Amino acid sequence: MCHYIESICIEKGQIQNLSFHNKRFNTTRKELFGSSTFINLENYINAETHFERTKCRVIYDQEIIDVSYQPYKLPSINNLSLVFDNEINYKYKSTDRNRINQLFDLRNDADDILIVKNGLVTDTSFCNIALWSGMEWETPAKPLLKGTRREQLLGDYTIKERNIYLEDIYTYNRIRLFNAMIQFGEIDLMINKFTLKNTIHINS
Known part of the structure; x- marks a missing residue:
């Protein structure tokens, strides 16, 4: 159950x-x-x-x-593997993470995955994300899970919601990963071909 x-x-x-x-x-x-x-x-x-x-x-x-x-020990995340899955659903934070774990197992030599659903960037396997546009931090408007820190950051206007399409991701220069355990800014990566690697299609 x-x-x-x-x-x-x-x-x-x-x-x-x-x-x-x-x-x-x-x-x-x-x-x-x-x-x-x-x-x-x-x-x-x-x-x-x-x-x-x-x-x-x-x-x-x-x-x-x-x-x-x-x-809790802060994880070391230096790069992400892009994974495409148009059917994944994780609206509620549940013990059933089978689909996410299956995607995570496909990451090859990357530290984590960045999941793309219907052309939109969503979350990593365990974090919400925000991307730096040069003027503000933008977070996907349609994440897999609306995390509690994401809600807090939206509430205090630290981040702003936006549909972030995969083809636009290189218009941003930084990405931050955060969740209830990871403070905003503790995992901050430059966006380039070394931090975003591989492309794996599950269904599209």
């Missing part, structure tokens, strides 16, 4: 972006299970004892099933 996940960053004993996690968590419960009871994740998370960056993983369906904690 498929369950759903909130991956929450704890740092210096504080839960990061709690309101955005609560919103997505309760929206998922309502849309998939018809649950209208609000649950505050803060009541289920022991943050005070975690001072280093820690990944809190909440597994749930209609109710919370499990809460676990793991020290």
Whole structure:
């Protein structure tokens, strides 16, 4: 059975972006299970004892099933393999990552993948992205998953939504990867033939 996940960053004993996690968590419960009871994740998370960056993983369906904690190390990402898949769907953050994992396994010698769906750039295997236009940071308007940090960055006008077509990607000069655990700017790559490599079509 498929369950759903909130991956929450704890740092210096504080839960990061709690309101955005609560919103997505309760929206998922309502849309998939018809649950209208609000649950505050803060009541289920022991943050005070975690001072280093820690990944809190909440597994749930209609109710919370499990809460676990793991020290987090920033991954080393230096290049991405372009993968085309027009059928992939990951609207809800779930434990079923089979399709994403299949695409990730095709990356050859790249560190991660950048998924293109119907001609539009979306996400990597575990991050939302933003690209620098020379004037502003633009993020795909149709990501696979609307991440909590993405929502926070949109809310404070750090990034702006736009449909980003693959043929336009080299008009940008930098790409940033981010998610609940990775701060905006911690993974920042120049866009060139060395950072975007290979082209793999699954279905198109």
